[in-house]
Amino acid sequence: MKLTDIKTILVAGAGTMGQQTAILAAISGYRVVMYDISDEILAKGVEGIRKNGDRMVRVGVCTSDACSLALEQITTTSDIKAAAVDADLVMESIPEDPELKGKFFGAINDHCKPETIFTTNTSSLVPSMFADRSGRPDKLCALHFHDVTLSKIVDVMPHPGTSSQTMDLVKAFAESMGQIPIVLARENNGYVFNNMLMSFIGSALSLAAKGVTSIQEIDRSWMGVMHTSVGPFGIMDSIGLDTCWKVTSYWANKRNDTQAKANAAFLKGYLDKNMYGIKTGQGFYTYPDPIFSRPDFMTM
Amino acid sequence: MKLTDIKTILVAGAGTMGQQTAILAAISGYRVVMYDISDEILAKGVEGIRKNGDRMVRVGVCTSDACSLALEQITTTSDIKAAAVDADLVMESIPEDPELKGKFFGAINDHCKPETIFTTNTSSLVPSMFADRSGRPDKLCALHFHDVTLSKIVDVMPHPGTSSQTMDLVKAFAESMGQIPIVLARENNGYVFNNMLMSFIGSALSLAAKGVTSIQEIDRSWMGVMHTSVGPFGIMDSIGLDTCWKVTSYWANKRNDTQAKANAAFLKGYLDKNMYGIKTGQGFYTYPDPIFSRPDFMTM
Structure with a gap:
């Protein structure tokens, strides 16, 4: 063929x-x-x-x-x-x-x-x-x-x-x-990009679930150093919080990872309020016109 | 005061x-x-x-x-x-x-x-x-x-x-x-940005150290989905591979994490060849004009 x-x-x-x-x-x-x-x-x-x-x-x-x-x-x-x-x-x-x-x-x-x-x-x-x-x-x-x-x-x-x-x-x-x-040279669960994305998002979720600082501060921190137009929580809103929760809880249970389970519970709190991200108009941010897209977000 | x-x-x-x-x-x-x-x-x-x-x-x-x-x-x-x-x-x-x-x-x-x-x-x-x-x-x-x-x-x-x-x-x-x-609302090792960066970089290093695919493919994958001008290995070159190695091996030993130790060894291989990143002109890429900055990098 x-x-x-x-x-x-x-x-x-x-x-x-x-x-x-x-x-x-x-x-x-x-x-x-x-x-x-x-x-x-x-x-x-x-x-x-x-x-x-x-x-x-x-x-x-x-x-x-x-x-x-x-x-x-x-x-x-x-x-x-x-x-x-x-x-x-x-x-x-x-x-x-x-x-x-x-x-x-x-x-x-x-x-x-x-x-x-x-x-x-x-x-x-x-x-x-x-x-x-x-x-x-x-x-x-x-x-x-x-x-x-x-x-x-x-x-x-x-x-x-x-x-x-x-x-x-x-x-x-x-x-x-x-x-x-x-x-890929060999089989690897989560391929390439998804592995990096999940590590990155998992870290952001851990910071929020542990109460280290706010979602906005976490996004601001990433956007300000990496010079991107969106941070991890904005990215999760675009992926859909249901998908993020599904993947997070799947791996949390598979690896019996306590912090990942807390992260899944943190996401579940949003789903319970019907906040799924961009597709429902409300997730970590409110759409359209989420505050992270405003010119003054970095200093507000 | x-x-x-x-x-x-x-x-x-x-x-x-x-x-x-x-x-x-x-x-x-x-x-x-x-x-x-x-x-x-x-x-x-x-x-x-x-x-x-x-x-x-x-x-x-x-x-x-x-x-x-x-x-x-x-x-x-x-x-x-x-x-x-x-x-x-x-x-x-x-x-x-x-x-x-x-x-x-x-x-x-x-x-x-x-x-x-x-x-x-x-x-x-x-x-x-x-x-x-x-x-x-x-x-x-x-x-x-x-x-x-x-x-x-x-x-x-x-x-x-x-x-x-x-x-x-x-x-x-x-x-x-x-x-x-x-x-930050409370003390957290690695603050905010560095925690996310290290998770992200750790994941990229794991993919390379495990031989899942090449450094270039990993960067291409991140750049292509996130629409950024640099991927994790380009970022590591700008941080300095010595700093990346220091942080990676510090946490690998502290957590006795086998994969992180392999990642530190992977970085050490570059240091042993005096490849420290942008500051020595050679790291994962060759500077100035690293291939990831070329217009055809995504399809080469």
């Missing part, structure tokens, strides 16, 4: 990341089949794809005309056999459960061509957890996206059984969609 | 931070007495003060004329009694040894006025380690600077015995020098 042989992409999972990767692949000239378990979910997925298409036009990834053409390249199905049969490459963004992912890859393996490449967009798992169940571990690796309208950085990560041909091909595929692949 | 009563500042320690805080205080209109243990060290300190003055003119903190006037406001002495007798506020930047700091504060306590305020610029220690030995724990707190030509962020941190009057006065003093004080 060469890059030029890749024509049809199976996007599995019609949620946030499935919607983003579907429109990105379609804009890049690929035929896209989006699969999920029900037509209701798929209908919502298509709606989300349109919204993501609009966002990509707004940020200048493509023109409005190119986006309309791309949308025509996307079909949907809840029939797993129909989804698999023409796929040259699979981008999987189904729920974060190794059992579910193993079952999914095992099921499509029976219907896909032998040369079809499998990729997973998992954030919190690693491909070796379900590589054997895919039936083609050498053709499976991670292709992990951050928000495609905010960044072009993607992680390309093998598990111990991934072939170098698969890695090369997936890297070339990412580049063909205008992405910047960060190639 | 009120802010307007503060006229004369004793800067203790003629090293990097002493030089920076001396010129900053002088530019801000204070008389400055710089103290260190020998006239040789003080002569080098004065040379460093002049260089820091030039840097401050270059970055626009003050005019060349104001800098020249400020330099006239700085005197030096290796006589601890002469250094202490007129001081209204002390900024201490002597070596990072709690024993040494306790001894120093105890010694000047005998010669200073009863109302004189003591501040420590320690990075790795906390004031409670030597507060009692100062003889005036209520008048002692931390006033911690980052590089004054790169950032105006300063930490103002109490120990459990610091009075609120001392905190208010030191905050006002920092503001009188055009700084942005980050006020």
Whole structure:
């Protein structure tokens, strides 16, 4: 299999990341089949794809005309056999459960061509957890996206059984969609950026949860030394406090880390008040026009 | 003691931070007495003060004329009694040894006025380690600077015995020098920014030391998602790999942290080859014109 042989992409999972990767692949000239378990979910997925298409036009990834053409390249199905049969490459963004992912890859393996490449967009798992169940571990690796309208950085990560041909091909595929692949030499939970982000955010949360100083002072401190327009709490508001809580509590429990558990509880306090960040208009800051964006924030 | 009563500042320690805080205080209109243990060290300190003055003119903190006037406001002495007798506020930047700091504060306590305020610029220690030995724990707190030509962020941190009057006065003093004080509610090792920086840098070092991917890919990943002009390894080059190693190995040993020890060893490998970062022209990158500053770095 060469890059030029890749024509049809199976996007599995019609949620946030499935919607983003579907429109990105379609804009890049690929035929896209989006699969999920029900037509209701798929209908919502298509709606989300349109919204993501609009966002990509707004940020200048493509023109409005190119986006309309791309949308025509996307079909949907809840029939797993129909989804698999023409796929040259699979981008999987189904729920974060190794059992579910193993079952999914095992099921499509029976219907896909032998040369079809499998990729997973998992954030919190690693491909070796379900590589054997895919039936083609050498053709499976991670292709992990951050928000495609905010960044072009993607992680390309093998598990111990991934072939170098698969890695090369997936890297070339990412580049063909205008992405910047960060190639990992070996499997590492949390990839590259997410590891750094979580350490950084964990440290900021610890300072606040321990009552060392206020959220505003912590952001001010980072922004003032690093000369950035946003600090860790502003970043968490953009990620979503639910996502931050999910990742923080997952690792806190896995590592039985007392401070991380306190940090998760600190975040939970906001969720209990329906403060999820930018998406609900209120998180650590109030949106639009959060105070950290005001010119006098550093000295107020 | 009120802010307007503060006229004369004793800067203790003629090293990097002493030089920076001396010129900053002088530019801000204070008389400055710089103290260190020998006239040789003080002569080098004065040379460093002049260089820091030039840097401050270059970055626009003050005019060349104001800098020249400020330099006239700085005197030096290796006589601890002469250094202490007129001081209204002390900024201490002597070596990072709690024993040494306790001894120093105890010694000047005998010669200073009863109302004189003591501040420590320690990075790795906390004031409670030597507060009692100062003889005036209520008048002692931390006033911690980052590089004054790169950032105006300063930490103002109490120990459990610091009075609120001392905190208010030191905050006002920092503001009188055009700084942005980050006020901590309680003592915390590593303050605010340094805690976040060390977590972030520690995570980046772990990725490299474990061989997950290259230094360039790690920086690219951070720069590409956060949209910054420098990543963690570029930042370490500007801090100095010796300082990064010192802090990393200090915490690695204190916490008996295996991964942090591996990270310290990774940094040591560069020091052994005389690669200290920007200051030696070679660290993780080659200076001037490091590749991460080139327009094509993200896709090279």
